[in-house]
Amino acid sequence: GAGVSQTPSNKVTEKGKYVELRCDPISGHTALYWYRQSLGQGPEFLIYFQGTGAADDSGLPNDRFFAVRPEGSVSTLKIQRTERGDSAVYLCASSLAGGSPYEQYFGPGTRLTVT
């Protein structure tokens, strides 16, 4: 079946601009996670959705970052007033249920470059 998909695969934007990154989880997966990964680092947790609600957004670095999942499937990560330090690969993962020991299935990621 289809895995987790993310669009776009690459995004180059200028400092100060607004960007949206999209994640399509595996059908039927109620839990959705956003991470970002810099070169040579492990995934850095940003936010976790259980259904439509953000169950844990403690990883969002500041209020420029926001994520939604209005219908409990597709999620959008929104970054306002982008900064060069936001450049990273943004990974989305989904699992059957959240807060439980279910494996996470990762998408291919969106590589964000802020110039």
Place this chain on the structure above:
Amino acid sequence: GQQVMQIPQYQHVQEGEDFTTYCNSSTTLSNIQWYKQRPGGHPVFLIQLVKSGEVKKQKRLTFQFGEAKKNSSLHITATQTTDVGTYFCAGLINAGNNRKLIWGLGTSLAVNP
């Protein structure tokens, strides 16, 4: 804060040699998961350990969970070039009403043919 440490950060081996990466937590873990990320790829789930002292094997890979559920290891016997990648452990921690997956920084494995 809660941390999961992984060592070594990098490892170069000759093909056929064994490889081990270690994961240590400052907090007792509910379970631990291991993922592999190939260069340019995304993390892919390998296995999950839940019980104290648990040992699981996948072909040449052996995974262990410590008795105190604070450490884990991944051992690869007779490495092959296909084993190249970064291996991450991720520990599930109970944090109040939340259960949070804390990721290690990974061990990057290079295999010389």
